[in-house]
Amino acid sequence: MFAEIITIGDELLIGQVVDTNSAWIGHELNNVGVEVLRVTSVRDRQNEIVDALESAMKRVDLVIVTGGLGPTKDDITKKVLCDYFDTKLIFNDAVYANIKRILGNRISMNDLNKSQAMVPEKCTVINNRVGTAPICWFEANNKILVSLPGVPQEMTTVMSEEILPRLKNIASLGNIIHRTFLVKNLPESILAEKIASWEGQLPDSIKLAYLPKLGIVLLRLTARGTDENVLSDLLNEESLKLKSILGKDLLIDSDSPLEIILGDKLKNLGLSIATAESCTGGSIAARITSIPGCSEYYKGGIVAYSNQVKIDLLEVSPAILSAKGAVSEETVIAMAKGAMKQLNVDCAIATSGIAGPDGGTVDKPVGTIWIAACYKEKQLTLKQEINRGRAMNVERAANNALLLMLELLETGKN
Secondary structure, three states: OEEEEEEEOHHHHOOOOOOOHHHHHHHHHHHOOOEEEEEEEEOOOHHHHHHHHHHHHHHOOEEEEEOOOOOOOOOOHHHHHHHHOOOOEEEOHHHHHHHHHHHOOOOOOOHHHHHOOEEEOOOEEEOOOOOOOOEEEEEEOOEEEEEEOOOHHHHHHHHHHHHHHHHHOOHHHOEEEEEEEEEEOOOHHHHHHHOHHHHHOOOOOEEEEEEEEOOEEEEEEEEEEOOHHHHHHHHHHHHHHHHHHHHHHEEEOOOOOHHHHHHHHHHHHOOOEEEEEOOOOOHHHHHHHOOOOHHHOEEEEEEOOOHHHHHHHHOOOHHHHHHHOOOOHHHHHHHHHHHHHHHOOOEEEEEEEOOOOOOOOOOOOOOEEEEEEEEOOEEEEEEEEOOOOHHHHHHHHHHHHHHHHHHHHHHOOO
């Protein structure tokens, strides 16, 4: 089954609201065997919504529409759907009872709220237990259209509890299975060259996608077909071949973020970690602490932006700073060791560099960032020398720091 997602709302097109709904819906549909072919965003204008509906219904089997179901005059989705499916709005007692339950004693019932109980006569109405906007399920000419609220919490709840279970019962969904591999050390072009021969002989039912990030590349194998067991066997066979080619360049056969991979490694080894950051400004600490349960291994971090803080809190020698400068291998090693001592941990990550856009010199241009990972008496360092703008420089450094720590733990665990 193929699907298209249509999001409705001026706020999406002017950047006032970021469309997170489409990404979530696409992910969940894929999990039940529905492939999304297109995502379209339109304004709250009847002719534009109709154009999007007509175009989508010609292309796909399932159309998911979000937005435009509120009580105000600019919410016109129900009226447009009535015109499109040649029906009318009727009062629905169950929807009205749900609206009263949701509003409770907090908000008085007025005509605008009551109007949400008006629903298209030709649709199947699905209860929205977390909101007042009704969900409408239409079927026509062997096509399905589902109209959902644009509020993310309402949309995700109804999709999870009502829409996805109904879609799973449709026999024609088929199967979509993914395998993801996180590759380090290889730029996308070099990686493509390395696996070209293997990629060229992939079965027609399996497709390969390259998903480059800063410092790493995700490879995603996708198998589509009717027999799940056959697809799984094919993916397993091709996965083994790919792993053999990649060798040590394969970090993990998963799309888990680096911070989760590192956290799992630290927990398995029973180790604790700290961070000492200068140019990355705490972004590595933020990545690590975004994972629930990280207190089991992460003890704390020091953002030492100035040299004096490096000296006072991390015990970096003034002689090192004077002779080598803040952006140097010697300084980041001293920062990491200082964090290990001050926070009493087994290992630490440190960064110091020139993120930009200013501050570079001939010897140390913008984008120069030194990274250190220390574990007990062992250490690894990396000099990052690429300038893609401040935000990307910092993100790349954070990725490289997590990778460096993983490498050290792997090589120095014995």
